[in-house]
Amino acid sequence: MEILSPGSRNVLQMSLTRDEREFASEYLDFTRRLLLDSVTGVGKAELETRKGPFEWTIAECIGHLALAGDLTWQVLHDLLRQPPTPEKAQEVRVRVKQIMVIMTDRSRRLRTLPHLQSAGRFASADNALDHFVRQRDRLIAFAK
Numbered sequence: 001m002e003i004l005s006p007g008s009r010n011v012l013q014m015s016l017t018r019d020e021r022e023f024a025s026e027y028l029d030f031t032r033r034l035l036l037d038s039v040t041g042v043g044k045a046e047l048e049t050r051k052g053p054f055e056w057t058i059a060e061c062i063g064h065l066a067l068a069g070d071l072t073w074q075v076l077h078d079l080l081r082q083p084p085t086p087e088k089a090q091e092v093r094v095r096v097k098q099i100m101v102i103m104t105d106r107s108r109r110l111r112t113l114p115h116l117q118s119a120g121r122f123a124s125a126d127n128a129l130d131h132f133v134r135q136r137d138r139l140i141a142f143a144k
Helices: 018-039 058-080 086-091 096-104 125-143
Strands: 002-005
Touching: 018 058, 018 125, 058 125
Parallel strands: none
Antiparallel strands: none
8 A cells, every 4th residue: 555645645545455555454453453552550649640751641641642643534534535546656665564653763853743742631531531442443444
C-alpha cells in the first residue's frame, strides 16, 4: 500500500490487498490491546502526572493517539472521495511500514502538529481512553 507523497503533502489513492487489510487490522488490534494492557491498574494520579517540564502525561499521550486516529479516519475518508491517481505512484516516497517505524521510534524526539496535542482536549484520561478505543475499533472495522 502506498500512501504518502511528503514533498507535496498529498495522499494518493490507495487500494488495499487482502494481505494489507489483514496486516492493518491485526496491527491496529495489537496496538489497541497493548495500550489497554499498559494502562490497566494505573491510577488517575499517575496518568495525569508530568514526569518533567517538557514531558507529556500518560493521559496526554493517550489523547494524542486518539486525535491521531481521528486524523487517520478523516484522511482515509477524504482519500476515498477522490478518483484514483495511479500516475502519481512514482511520487510516493514513504510506505506504510516506514511510517510505522518513524512514528514508533522513540530514540529521537519529534514535535507533533498542534492539532494533535491533547492537553486540555479531554476531560480526563478515561475520556481520552474511551475516545481512543472507539476510534481504533472504527479503524479496525474499516481495515477488515
